[in-house]
Amino acid sequence: MRRTSKERLTEKLACFGRFGADERGGITRLSLSPAALEACGEFRRRCECLGLAVRCDDMGNIYAVKRGTEDLPGPAMGSHADSVVNGGNYDGMLGVLAALEVLETMVLDGISTRRPVSAVIWTNEEGVRFPPAMMSSGVLTGKFDKAAVLDVRDADGVSFGEALSAAGRQGDKAARLGPESCTAYLELHIEQGPVLYESGESIGVVQGVVGMCNYTVSVFGRAGHAGSTPMPRRRDALYAAAGIIRRLHDDLGSIAGGPLFTFGHIECRPNMHTIIPEEVSFSLDARHRDPDVVRRVVEVITSLPKESDGCRVEYREEWARRSTLFDPALTALVKRNADALGYAGRFMFSGPGHDAQYVQDMLPAAMIFVPSIGGLSHCPDEKTSLDDCRNGTDVLLNTVLELADT
């Protein structure tokens, strides 16, 4: 079995961790921001130093290709370089740097393959600056309309299309990853949960991504002055919303199968301490691998009362995602290589969404998870041990080499 270099990987993580380092000790590297462009520029520069051909497609996705001995389609690997606000340096970036380390290992160790091997950086996976998440892989696989997403604007009114061309990242549509150029896609990523960390295993072989639904619940009360509106005739949207959040939480928590659900976003209008809240909206994100469990979640939401504490209650489905199953042969190959390398591993599902699940719709895809210390992610304390980073990269290397020579 081949091995990658923990020392080189350590250097890469340290170097790329400077791009977007924020004052709160985390990483803020929103898609196409100066920090993200710096990181992508450094990736390009390093690939070119390795003598690799680098190109960009029309969604700004970056591809670095190491040619094979024959002009055939070959395997690709990668992840994303953007982060959430005040997130960590491993979500996405580790998969990018692992792919770079694999190519670097091939070049430095003089490994040639029959098929080409590519590394890819997906544009705007997090969808924080430009919603939705996984925007570019979604366009390549027909999930989203290209014209529509190019017109999505950030908080400053800059459209995704404007940001793309300002960054010089609007390449050629012909450069897109697809079945004609690519035989399989592999993505290494941190688990973003505690399962591997607590089991002491180094490798998660991801069989699929759980299905999910996302709702906005809105509660409409009546504004009034805090100092003069008698309590009995108030219609306080925040008081009502708080009750709904508690009830939904308890009802959803009692669903057999144990869905994951989160009320992560809340907005209050006018949100002034001297005014009774008139309107409160909050988000509900729920996930489970079993479609029946997701269906029961939806039943709980759709049976919300039309009125609560004197306030009108509405709910709206923002989007839903069916469960994705990765290519069984590919996941089996990943598991074999983890075993052959002597790394403890297990099959598991991913709760978070990843570009790989969209890619799976057009060609065989699979994911390799490595442990998140304490299960933390999307926060400054997000971390994966360097041994685990290297172990995952070793699995990625050997799997890609096998795919590139068949």
Add this chain to the structure above:
Amino acid sequence: MRRTSKERLTEKLACFGRFGADERGGITRLSLSPAALEACGEFRRRCECLGLAVRCDDMGNIYAVKRGTEDLPGPAMGSHADSVVNGGNYDGMLGVLAALEVLETMVLDGISTRRPVSAVIWTNEEGVRFPPAMMSSGVLTGKFDKAAVLDVRDADGVSFGEALSAAGRQGDKAARLGPESCTAYLELHIEQGPVLYESGESIGVVQGVVGMCNYTVSVFGRAGHAGSTPMPRRRDALYAAAGIIRRLHDDLGSIAGGPLFTFGHIECRPNMHTIIPEEVSFSLDARHRDPDVVRRVVEVITSLPKESDGCRVEYREEWARRSTLFDPALTALVKRNADALGYAGRFMFSGPGHDAQYVQDMLPAAMIFVPSIGGLSHCPDEKTSLDDCRNGTDVLLNTVLELADT
């Protein structure tokens, strides 16, 4: 008894209602904003047309003076011209226009008095753009440090001092209203509550302003990815905060005497639908005329558990205000005039704070309330019937004339 003109008052309300009219059908006239400066400019222009001397003090408060036959201190009346975001055109502005109508009536009806009569517009009563509320009357009466409030910045980073001088409103400290120039202060204001509207009475004689306290409660959980953090080990700050809001609401609601309390402002960090809330803070505003009731509110807050649903809970007192009692002789005079005019009235307390309560600390003050239709305020539907506006202004006129001739 003298009378003011409903027709002129109608015209004034219509004209000044254009300054800050927003797209949501309300008024947004933040302190020292272009809309507020337009309104104050129109007030100055109209006073100068009436031949009145207009001056400005060092806090931007505007005074229009109608001289008396003798060079003595005299009564003043007024209110504020700034509004909340998407508020109404009666809160504050009605008191300003009533004072203008009183002066206009005196000029047009050729009424001369022994003492001078002044109208005043207080700068930044709402405190929305530049906290705290009642900033300028607070500085004149030693509640706030002038240097500190001049340095308060709005959301765009503009300081109150910069906004003052940009508006050319930094006048002379010697121009301030005070005991040497003023014998009594009267403020006409909408009730901002339903008491007068529901009792069908036209005039509220305000005996004082209730005491209040304002707290921020903060709940600290742990961030984590919505798709991968198992439910049992979550520390969800929003779920915990929702429970605390419900419990506090119910506990405060059971306090004998019936304090008014409002959770009007809530903030969630990082407030993203895919991340478990790490920190949620909300405001608590509580008011009652009886200091013992306010004390029991504080007892409920200070007995909050240190931990709730696995999250750390903290509370911080932002500020507190003792009950204010207006000058009994002045309130009695107001009531006598309301009765003499044949307007149904009652003694009552104010829940909201007003500049008059600070003025009361340096000279006799009192307030005249007129009904708020439906008890609504701080919203586009805020309204007072023109008859009630005129009735209140009649009471103001006759009270001021009596004060100006004694």
